[in-house]
Amino acid sequence: MTTNDSPVTEEELHAYVDGELPADRNEAVVAWLSAHPDQAALVGAWRTQADSIRARYGAVANEPVPDRLQLDQVMKQGRPSARSWAAVAAAAVIAFTLGGTSGWMARGASGVAPTGFESFTADALDAYKLYVVEVRHPVEVPGSERAHMTQWLSKRLGADLRIPDLQVIGLKLVGGRLLPGPTGAAAFYMYEGASGERFTIYCAKAKATETALRFKSHENSAAFYFVDDKVAYVVSGPDDREALEKVTKSVYEQVDKTGARKS
Amino acid sequence: MGTFAQNVEATIPALRRYARALTRDSDIADDLVQDTLVRALRSEHLFHGGEIRSWLYTILTNLNRNRLRSLARRPSMSSIEENDAPDMAGPEAGGRDIQRALATLVEDQRSALLLVVLEGLSYREVAEVQGVPIGTVMSRLARARVQIKTYLDGERPALRRVK
Numbered sequence: 001m002t003t004n005d006s007p008v009t010e011e012e013l014h015a016y017v018d019g020e021l022p023a024d025r026n027e028a029v030v031a032w033l034s035a036h037p038d039q040a041a042l043v044g045a046w047r048t049q050a051d052s053i054r055a056r057y058g059a060v061a062n063e064p065v066p067d068r069l070q071l072d073q074v075m076k077q078g079r080p081s082a083r084s085w086a087a088v089a090a091a092a093v094i095a096f097t098l099g100g101t102s103g104w105m106a107r108g109a110s111g112v113a114p115t116g117f118e119s120f121t122a123d124a125l126d127a128y129k130l131y132v133v134e135v136r137h138p139v140e141v142p143g144s145e146r147a148h149m150t151q152w153l154s155k156r157l158g159a160d161l162r163i164p165d166l167q168v169i170g171l172k173l174v175g176g177r178l179l180p181g182p183t184g185a186a187a188f189y190m191y192e193g194a195s196g197e198r199f200t201i202y203c204a205k206a207k208a209t210e211t212a213l214r215f216k217s218h219e220n221s222a223a224f225y226f227v228d229d230k231v232a233y234v235v236s237g238p239d240d241r242e243a244l245e246k247v248t249k250s251v252y253e254q255v256d257k258t259g260a261r262k263s
Numbered sequence: 264m265g266t267f268a269q270n271v272e273a274t275i276p277a278l279r280r281y282a283r284a285l286t287r288d289s290d291i292a293d294d295l296v297q298d299t300l301v302r303a304l305r306s307e308h309l310f311h312g313g314e315i316r317s318w319l320y321t322i323l324t325n326l327n328r329n330r331l332r333s334l335a336r337r338p339s340m341s342s343i344e345e346n347d348a349p350d351m352a353g354p355e356a357g358g359r360d361i362q363r364a365l366a367t368l369v370e371d372q373r374s375a376l377l378l379v380v381l382e383g384l385s386y387r388e389v390a391e392v393q394g395v396p397i398g399t400v401m402s403r404l405a406r407a408r409v410q411i412k413t414y415l416d417g418e419r420p421a422l423r424r425v426k
Binding site for chain 2: 010011014015018045050053057060066122
């Protein structure tokens with residue numbers, strides 16, 4: 001393969017065009033091309049393609065970078081300022097308040113700290129974005145095995161979980177999977193509506209007993225976050241707050257019912 | 264501004280170039296770059312040395328793949344061609360031809376070809392960016408070149424089985 005007189009492969013021709021050919025094969029390829037004009041024409045065509053691509057797009061790199069892509073602008077988006085975050089969160093609390101609103105702000109140090117909440121929600125949103133586009137394998141366990149999944153995930157999380165039934169609002173359980181969470185295992189359920197819209201619930205054990213509802217939207221996705229009975233839930237979906245709130249309300253009512261039953 | 268941010272910043276023009284060629288739409292391209300930068304800055308703690316440039320290309324490539332997948336989930340299956348209206352910015356017919364030719368490629372092939380010929384990444388780097396073996400990169404590259412040549416030669420795209 002690396003000897004000088006072995007036949008030249010098509011892969012080597014590509015490597016030759018792209019400057020990836022080992023030096024000791026260069027001579028063989030050049031000789032091969034001079035003896036095979038059709039192959040030489042092909043190599044020429046590939047080079048022309050590359051030149052055209054560079055001619056068409058190369059200059060983009062010399063354009064001034066727009067303001068919104070300046071790093072200081074981007075940093076503001078990446079780390080929302082406390083003020084804008086508080087405004088969003090406050091609005092969420094007003095829109096839809098769950099019991100025990102004195103919840104986590106007061107518990108900050110001992111319970112789920114705000115940063116914990118942020119990263120937890122970010123993890124959930126990442127999981128949402130990762131799996132919501134997955135067509136073939138969005139879940140590990142199909143929704144038809146709800147009982148088994150409830151048992152399995154409850155065991156892994158060490159919490160008595162209940163997988164909400166959202167048929168009433170037109171969402172079918174696609175299934176669920178186990179994911180790494182901030183402090184151990186997290187359970188992840190996916191639901192799908194009639195027109196293919198997907199919502200996910202990400203939950204894991206939390207230190208806080210209860211929190212108020214929080215809302216976060218990011219890159220076309222949005223999430224509601226709350227803690228009930230020491231389990232944190234993040235309900236994620238497309239960035240349509242009204243629709244997501246409806247789903248979250250339904251989820252909350254069902255998981256809270258579980259809590260009520262236990263006590 | 265630390266070294267990490269400086270390195271990220273230095274890569275922005277190249278990311279814009281790659282994104283423009285990848286999407287053939289300047290707004291979508293800059294959106295992708297913006298999302299890439301946000302994610303990179305947010306994930307700085309996940310970056311453990313190595314080539315920042317390759318890492319940024321990886322993020323951008325993945326984000327674009329996600330974008331196309333979510334478009335593809337919508338009823339209209341023509342989404343991939345959505346951005347392929349002739350671009351007014353391409354004055355010469357030659358520019359427009361290569362743009363249309365790129366539009367006919369499968370996303371992974373387009374990305375492989377652009378990373379090699381436009382961004383100058385090595386096959387190994389492209390393999391890392393795409394998360395596939397080098398052999399797969401090379402076969403994507405080969406298929407992309409066949410497809411572009413077929414398109415530019417004015418033939419109907421050939422259904423060609425490739426090893």
